[in-house]
Amino acid sequence: MTVRKDVLITGASSGLGEAMARKHAACGANLALCARRTDRLIALQRELSAAHPRIKVEVHRLDVNNHDQVFQVFRSCREALDTLDRIIVNAGVSHGAPIGTGAFPANARIMQTNLVAALAQCEAALEIFRDQHSGHLVVISSMSAMRGLPHLTAYSASKAGLATLAEGIRADLLDTPVKVTTLFPGYIESEMTTSGDEPTPMMVSTEKGVTSMMKAIEAERPQAKVPAWPWIPMGFVMRHAPLRVVARS
Structure with missing residues (x-):
């Protein structure tokens, strides 16, 4: 398997991005960490550089909705x-509200950040990969x-669109x-998922x-539901259950 030693991660100042940065650093990868909150990026850079002095850790302020940037x-x-x-x-961003309840700005922000900005990132990434041929x-x-x-609704639509975008890229690069993974x-516990007072099932x-995410990434699997349990069987249920059942879950 190809060794991936130079890794760029967006949204790296918190949550899953920050955790993936730590995992990659522990594997000896050089890192380019990107996010809006540079204070947190710099703190993470210092932590990782101290723990893994042989790796290089770059930090860059990035607002993914600034596509030129x-x-x-x-x-x-x-x-x-x-x-x-x-x-x-x-x-990416989460939350949102039911459509037609006056929350269009929040829902539009979700679509812009999770889908349109993700398209910009994919375009920029593939320009580099096509030039490198890897x-x-x-x-x-x-x-x-x-x-x-x-x-x-807007969140699930944005993430479905992102998955379809990635599949199309994968088809183009077979x-x-x-x-493409x-x-x-x-x-998964993170800043995005722990805002409520009640514990979230599963x-x-x-x-x-x-x-679990890193195992799928390192294996370079085309797709992976993570963690596998219970999300592989739950994915089947979500795909095939009547909408009324899904809506109550």
């Missing part, structure tokens, strides 16, 4: 590390992409050295969830 930052990261072997499109694109979708969900995380720790 996406291309500029990705190119800068490639120059800083000489190459980029893996790019993880992770930056690379591994990883996109972080969600189990919410399996069906249209109440209260999370039998080439460029690989789509991850569908279930409930929630797993960040450590367990990201360990």
